[in-house]
Amino acid sequence: MSRRHQNFRNYHQEKRLTQRRLFAAAIFVVLLVVILMARLFYLQVIEHELYQTKANDNRVMLITDPPPRGLIFDRNGLVLADNRPIHSLTVIPERVENLSKLKDILSDIIDITDSEWEDFDSRLKEYRRPYQSLTLKSQLSDKEWAKVAVDLYKLDGIQVEAQLTRYYPFGEAFAHAIGYVGRITPNDLERVDRLAYQGALFIGKTGIEGFYEKELFGEAGLSKVEVNARGRIMSELESQSPVPGEDLHLYLDARLQQYAYDLLGDYTGSVVAIDPATGGILALVSKPAFDPNLFVRGISVDDYSVLRQSKKLPLFNRALRGGYPPASTIKPFMALAGLEYGFASWTERYFAKGYYQINPDGRRYRDWKRTGHGWIDLERSIIESVDTYYYQLSHKMGITPIHNFLSRFGFGKSNLLDLNGSSVGLLPSNEWKKAKYKEPWYPGDSVNVGIGQGFMVATPVQIASATAALASKGHYYNPRMANMVGSQPATFEGDKGGVHDIILNDQRNWDRMTNAMKKVITDSKGTARRLQGTDYEIAGKTGTGQVFSLQEDEEYDSDKLDKRLHDHALFIGFAPAKNPKISVFAIFENGGSSSKPADLSKQLFDAYLYDNYPAKYDYLKGRQ
Amino acid sequence: MTESFYRRALVFTNARLWKLVHIDILLVGSILLLIGGGLFVLYSASGQNEAMVERQVFRLIIGGIICLALAQLPPKYMRRASPALFVFIAGLLVCVLLFGVGAKGAQRWLSLPGGLRFQPSEIMKIVMPMMIAWYFSDKQLPPSFKQIVSVLGLIILPVLLIAKQPDLGTSILVAVSGIFVLFLAGLGWRYILGAAAFAPIAGYTLWQVMHDYQRQRVLTFLNPESDPLGSGWNIIQSKTAIGSGGLYGKGWMEGTQAQLDFLPESHTDFIIAVLAEEFGMLGCGLLILAYLLIIARGLYIAANAEDNYARLLAGSLTLTFFVYMFVNIGMVSGILPVVGVPLPLVSYGGTSIITIMATFGILMSIQTHKRAR
Numbered sequence: 003m004s005r006r007h008q009n010f011r012n013y014h015q016e017k018r019l020t021q022r023r024l025f026a027a028a029i030f031v032v033l034l035v036v037i038l039m040a041r042l043f044y045l046q047v048i049e050h051e052l053y054q055t056k057a058n059d060n061r062v063m064l065i066t067d068p069p070p071r072g073l074i075f076d077r078n079g080l081v082l083a084d085n086r087p088i089h090s091l092t093v094i095p096e097r098v099e100n101l102s103k104l105k106d107i108l109s110d111i112i113d114i115t116d117s118e119w120e121d122f123d124s125r126l127k128e129y130r131r132p133y134q135s136l137t138l139k140s141q142l143s144d145k146e147w148a149k150v151a152v153d154l155y156k157l158d159g160i161q162v163e164a165q166l167t168r169y170y171p172f173g174e175a176f177a178h179a180i181g182y183v184g185r186i187t188p189n190d191l192e193r194v195d196r197l198a199y200q201g202a203l204f205i206g207k208t209g210i211e212g213f214y215e216k217e218l219f220g221e222a223g224l225s226k227v228e229v230n231a232r233g234r235i236m237s238e239l240e241s242q243s244p245v246p247g248e249d250l251h252l253y254l255d256a257r258l259q260q261y262a263y264d265l266l267g268d269y270t271g272s273v274v275a276i277d278p279a280t281g282g283i284l285a286l287v288s289k290p291a292f293d294p295n296l297f298v299r300g301i302s303v304d305d306y307s308v309l310r311q312s313k314k315l316p317l318f319n320r321a322l323r324g325g326y327p328p329a330s331t332i333k334p335f336m337a338l339a340g341l342e343y344g345f346a347s348w349t350e351r352y353f354a355k356g357y358y359q360i361n362p363d364g365r366r367y368r369d370w371k372r373t374g375h376g377w378i379d380l381e382r383s384i385i386e387s388v389d390t391y392y393y394q395l396s397h398k399m400g401i402t403p404i405h406n407f408l409s410r411f412g413f414g415k416s417n418l419l420d421l422n423g424s425s426v427g428l429l430p431s432n433e434w435k436k437a438k439y440k441e442p443w444y445p446g447d448s449v450n451v452g453i454g455q456g457f458m459v460a461t462p463v464q465i466a467s468a469t470a471a472l473a474s475k476g477h478y479y480n481p482r483m484a485n486m487v488g489s490q491p492a493t494f495e496g497d498k499g500g501v502h503d504i505i506l507n508d509q510r511n512w513d514r515m516t517n518a519m520k521k522v523i524t525d526s527k528g529t530a531r532r533l534q535g536t537d538y539e540i541a542g543k544t545g546t547g548q549v550f551s552l553q554e555d556e557e558y559d560s561d562k563l564d565k566r567l568h569d570h571a572l573f574i575g576f577a578p579a580k581n582p583k584i585s586v587f588a589i590f591e592n593g594g595s596s597s598k599p600a601d602l603s604k605q606l607f608d609a610y611l612y613d614n615y616p617a618k619y620d621y622l623k624g625r626q
Numbered sequence: 627m628t629e630s631f632y633r634r635a636l637v638f639t640n641a642r643l644w645k646l647v648h649i650d651i652l653l654v655g656s657i658l659l660l661i662g663g664g665l666f667v668l669y670s671a672s673g674q675n676e677a678m679v680e681r682q683v684f685r686l687i688i689g690g691i692i693c694l695a696l697a698q699l700p701p702k703y704m705r706r707a708s709p710a711l712f713v714f715i716a717g718l719l720v721c722v723l724l725f726g727v728g729a730k731g732a733q734r735w736l737s738l739p740g741g742l743r744f745q746p747s748e749i750m751k752i753v754m755p756m757m758i759a760w761y762f763s764d765k766q767l768p769p770s771f772k773q774i775v776s777v778l779g780l781i782i783l784p785v786l787l788i789a790k791q792p793d794l795g796t797s798i799l800v801a802v803s804g805i806f807v808l809f810l811a812g813l814g815w816r817y818i819l820g821a822a823a824f825a826p827i828a829g830y831t832l833w834q835v836m837h838d839y840q841r842q843r844v845l846t847f848l849n850p851e852s853d854p855l856g857s858g859w860n861i862i863q864s865k866t867a868i869g870s871g872g873l874y875g876k877g878w879m880e881g882t883q884a885q886l887d888f889l890p891e892s893h894t895d896f897i898i899a900v901l902a903e904e905f906g907m908l909g910c911g912l913l914i915l916a917y918l919l920i921i922a923r924g925l926y927i928a929a930n931a932e933d934n935y936a937r938l939l940a941g942s943l944t945l946t947f948f949v950y951m952f953v954n955i956g957m958v959s960g961i962l963p964v965v966g967v968p969l970p971l972v973s974y975g976g977t978s979i980i981t982i983m984a985t986f987g988i989l990m991s992i993q994t995h996k997r998a999r
Contacts, residue, residue, distance in 0.1 A: 013934075016767045019812045020937045021929045027810070027945055028925055034952050035914060041959045045869040046907040053869025060866065061882045231887040 060231075062239065066200040067223030070166055072247030074180060074210055074218075076256040077284075077485070078624030082180050083211065086169040089142045089162050091150060092135035095126060096232065097159030108160070111153050112146050114139050117302070133233045135163060140299055168204060168211075168298045172256065172622065174291040175263035178319045179254060179283075179483070181209015181421075182294035184301070198222040204298055208319075210250060210483055213420050214494070217487050220247035248488035253282025256622040257615045258606060262287045262588075265602045269590040272320040274466035274481075275606060278582045281470065281479020281501065284610070286421075286463070288320040322424035325459040326589060329545035330387045330529075331574045332408075332454030334472060334515050337380055339407035340395045341511050348380050348514060358393035360445050367393045367449050370546075384518040385525045387544060389453050396452025401443050404451060405431040410504050411468035411478065418463050419482040420494065427464050430457035455548060465574060466587035472519075473541070473576035473585040475512035476504035516541045520579050530573070530600045538611060540604065541582075542575030544596035547589075568592035573599035577607040584610050648697040648994040650927070656919035657971070657986060661686055663913060664897075664972030670879045671893040671900040672974065678893065682974055689983030696987025700995045704988065705935045708753070708760035712780075715753045718746035719787040726791070734791050747788040747796045748977040752984060754784065754800050755942035758807035763935040768812030777808055792837050795953075795965040802949050806942035810928075844963045860890050864958045868902040875906030893974040895966060898958050910955075913972075917951050920944075927993045936992040943985045950982075 074083035183204040206215035223244030262273040275285040340346030354375035357366035369389040383391035414429025450456025471478040484492035519541035547570035571593030576585035588599035672678040726733040735743040781804035788797035867883035881903035924944030931937040954969040956962035
């Protein structure tokens with residue numbers, strides 16, 4: 003059939019057929035073009051802003067320039083926390099031709115430990131900005147630096163970068179006061195502006211470094227840069243220079259601090275010295291300590307476990323957190339409480355036996371002197387540290403007046419202004435015992451508190467600031483470390499401010515108590531009579547805190563006891579008694595007799611008052 | 627004096643004069659418009675790489691020479707050569723599978739002595755419609771069922787060979803160029819509707835024979851955000867480039883997506899995104915207008931061609947050219963999967979410039995060899 007048709011082909015009709023099809027195709031073409039244009043309209047007009055934002059997010063990157071950290075100075079302008087330039091070997095992984103070969107190439111030039119490689123590899127896997135350098139080995143020695151520098155030209159992506167690191171020139175004596183900076187952890191980043199810390203190597207962790215982090219850090223420089231798809235910076239759009247951190251000027255006296263630390267010898271313990279006129283902390287010692295420089299670039303696991311496992315707890319800040327019975331050092335405060343509420347007077351006489359009993363047949367609360375002190379008055383109770391006098395006084399008073407009076411001296415409170423983590427100690431009360439033990443307060447509990455034992459616990463900083471308040475006749479300061487931040491008086495968010503006056507019913511009692519405490523040294527029976535022979539007057543009070551409870555009739559025999567069960571030896575004092583320049587609290591843990599802290603305090607007074615330090619401390623003199 | 631100026635101008639646009647040298651001035655004019663704009667965009671897209679632009683110009687000149695040469699060849703010789711050419715190129719496609727060279731898991735080129743390489747599948751884009759048009763040249767239209775089946779057989783064989791390389795983009799374009807001939811020959815609407823109904827099944831079959839990377843492209847097309855840094859990157863970045871261009875664009879060489887290398891393949895398949903970013907919707911509209919001018923002229927030539935062979939061939943070549951453009955812009959703007967089709971005459975490199983210019987040579991030959999009536 004088709005063959006027959008061929009004979010009668012209508013070429014014109016066939017042409018019309020194809021032309022109709024071409025027309026249909028043209029319509030189709032127009033339709034599809036309309037779809038394309040609609041699509042472009044959708045992307046370029048309707049969604050324009052979305053894609054504009056996306057394009058800007060692609061190309062604009064914020065990078066931060068860490069500011070130099072503020073320095074920390076002692077009262078004489080000595081730098082206690084310094085910034086030091088170090089040279090580190092850094093790698094820009096994007097520029098290294100063959101990262102896996104890097105190890106072989108570098109090992110010919112420089113020693114890089116396995117742990118440094120591990121560290122590097124793990125940070126390589128974390129998110130980072132492309133073309134940001136990663137530290138491979140920090141603190142190159144001059145020799146290593148020279149070696150790398152010579153061969154650097156053939157190492158693409160490898161460079162030596164100068165960075166500022168934190169350095170604590172005087173090491174462990176200052177560790178608990180100044181604190182340290184350390185590597186930034188994810189936890190740290192939760193509480194700071196992530197962006198600002200992007201290029202920072204470390205962050206303040208403890209002590210002054212931790213507390214004044216904001217001031218010391220300054221403001222990070224911020225630049226907006228344009229980057230290409232591989233993260234390489236093409237141009238700078240905007241930039242804001244970093245603002246260096248503020249310098250901190252502390253009340254701390256570096257020589258006093260170091261001297262006190264050394265005077266503790268092999269004992270564990272704490273010394274806190276305060277300027278009674280300002281509440282400024284002159285020394286804040288906790289021994290043993292550690293080298294804060296270990297923490298700056300991240301402490302190694304080995305070093306850390308040594309510190310963690312040491313039985314002497316070098317990481318524990320005793321000055322802030324050590325809970326000790328104040329022992330007999332509480333007696334001046336207890337006596338003032340008795341006078342304040344009319345339970346004691348300077349003239350009333352008391353017969354001190356070798357023990358005190360609440361009931362005639364009851365438990366015997368023993369005096370440190372078995373034979374007793376005979377007829378004494380209040381002043382003599384301080385001089386000879388008569389336990390039975392305070393047993394009866396606190397028994398008469400009961401806990402509530404004791405609690406109220408002592409809390410005016412900062413006991414039971416976190417009073418330290420500018421260091422974090424201080425403990426509140428324990429100033430017991432009726433309510434406290436009910437809540438804690440579900441038991442009422444017994445008279446016997448008061449008796450123990452009377453000599454600073456029993457439930458009562460205080461920190462060295464608390465006892466020291468209470469002592470400073472005695473020295474300044476009731477001018478109580480919350481103690482603080484920093485004097486100036488930059489050129490401004492140190493203050494911070496939530497600063498409770500410094501001072502309140504403790505007004506006694508009879509203000510003469512301050513002088514009378516100072517007199518009594520002077521006689522602790524000058525009296526022939528004074529418990530600190532070994533401190534006699536100074537050209538200035540010292541007011542002080544000794545204490546020995548029980549670590550180990552004796553049975554009623556048992557004799558304390560230091561030779562038989564394990565050293566760790568020896569009594570704590572305490573001393574509070576200030577000098578010169580009339581116009582005190584310095585007040586001190588010192589504790590030797592398990593020091594046995596209070597002669598050790600008393601001697602230490604005297605040596606500190608001598609040195610501080612007369613600028614009479616052993617010559618070996620000249621390097622800590624500063625620029626006075 | 628003015629009269630003589632106009633006369634001379636008339637002489638310049640005189641169709642008879644151009645016909646003598648077998649040039650269709652309207653077609654050439656539209657092509658030059660497109661090429662000029664394309665080079666302008668390429669300069670920016672290549673990162674101001676003058677050497678690259680020079681190479682492109684060189685390629686266009688070669689294409690132009692081939693175009694003019696083919697324009698001199700009367701269509702009847704083309705018709706006579708069609709079956710032999712078809713068999714020859716199909717044979718080369720077999721050779722590609724046997725001895726071909728390639729990259730990225732695809733084997734598309736034949737090596738020639740002297741370090742030259744060429745891609746027979748590209749030539750098939752022209753030879754396929756020639757073959758089908760030849761087939762219909764002595765038959766009465768519309769085609770019978772038997773003829774349709776034979777034509778489909780002719781189409782399917784080279785398409786499979788190309789798809790096997792694998793080169794999905796080219797095989798689709800080759801198939802489309804053959805099917806266009808069938809359509810223009812008057813393929814019954816019921817067949818067309820039937821095929822449309824059959825499409826889902828065909829789609830499923832296609833999915834089954836696709837390579838993993840081809841499937842990946844389809845999946846990425848359906849949801850580019852599923853893998854923003856991997857296979858979805860291209861399409862996300864090209865949409866961002868287009869969208870951020872807005873109505874008027876960011877200015878020549880000011881496109882951040884293109885200049886900062888966020889846009890991949892910015893000088894080849896994705897060059898339209900550079901245009902869209904730097905010249906906005908306005909620039910895209912002008913580009914598409916240039917294409918439409920070429921296509922309109924091509925369809926006009928087809929409609930007025932002398933015989934069935936010329937008509938079918940010219941129509942199919944023009945429509946295939948349109949499909950090229952549509953698929954490219956469609957994939958870059960995210961309404962079609964990324965199949966690797968360059969933007970004709972604008973994208974850098976590729977054998978496609980030569981074949982497309984050859985296409986225009988054939989169209990001019992058809993237009994200029996008509997016997998005067």
